[in-house]
Amino acid sequence: MPEELLRRRFEVRGHDFENAGERSAEVTAILKDLDIDPGIILRVGVVAFEAEMNVVMYADRATLTFVLNDDQIVVEMADEGPGIPDIELAMQPGYSTASDAMRDMGFGYGMGLPNIKNNSDGFSLHSEVGKGTRVYSMIRLE
Ligand SMILES: Nc1ncnc2c1ncn2[C@@H]1O[C@H](COP(=O)(O)OP(=O)(O)OP(=O)(O)O)[C@@H](O)[C@H]1O
Ligand SMILES: [Mg+2]
Incomplete structure (x- = not known):
């Protein structure tokens, strides 16, 4: 079992372009304070930023969960919103x-x-129309 080193949760507000990108910036700031490979930080930053922007653009609100394990990083964005009717198309x-x-x-x-x-x-995308969307991303550290 991977050992969990750190877990943070952030709220993301939909339609809030003013503060867009701030949560993903917090995530990368945490990683920069630790001894994490810059290439990994870049990938986590892209994942968190794109997931955050999708909430800002399309959903009402979301919880961003960020977990650092000794062998992997998990970013999960679970929103309340319209959902995605056709995931393959999206x-x-x-x-x-x-x-x-x-x-x-x-x-x-x-x-x-x-x-x-x-x-x-590791990646998964689940969505229920009228309810919301959940994006899961895992990035290995080694
Ligand atoms: N959280 C979400 N809730 C509802 N629909 C979403 C969500 N995320 C993505 N979508 C739908 O999937 C489409 C594709 O998303 P994707 O992030 O790939 O592109 P985009 O957001 O339209 O453009 P870009 O990310 O390049 O700025 C979106 O246009 C939207 O229709
Ligand atoms: Mg997008």
Whole structure:
């Protein structure tokens, strides 16, 4: 069994573009204070940021759980929101339902979920329409 070294939970508010990215910045700040490989921190940062932005853009609220084990890092984002009707479609690079306003802010390339998956050693996406979405990402430390 992996030994758990650290566990943090953060609340993420949907539709709150003002504070967008702050939770994922806190996660990477924690890792930078520890002796974690910069390449790993970069991957965790991409995962947390993309998951956070998806909550800001599409959901109402979420809990971000960040766990550091002795052999892996887990980032889990569980939101309350509209859910994703077609996960296979949402996972396709380039697919996006972002509004024009979001695109003007530089989002909506349809790359967030594919980037989360590509930066993860373990990944799952579960969603229930009308309820919410849960993104799980695991990154190995060794
Ligand atoms: N938490 C979520 N709740 C509801 N729908 C979501 C959520 N996350 C993603 N989606 C849906 O999946 C689509 C693809 O997400 P993805 O993150 O790959 O791209 P994007 O957010 O549209 O653009 P980008 O991430 O490049 O800014 C979104 O456009 C949206 O329709
Ligand atoms: Mg996205």
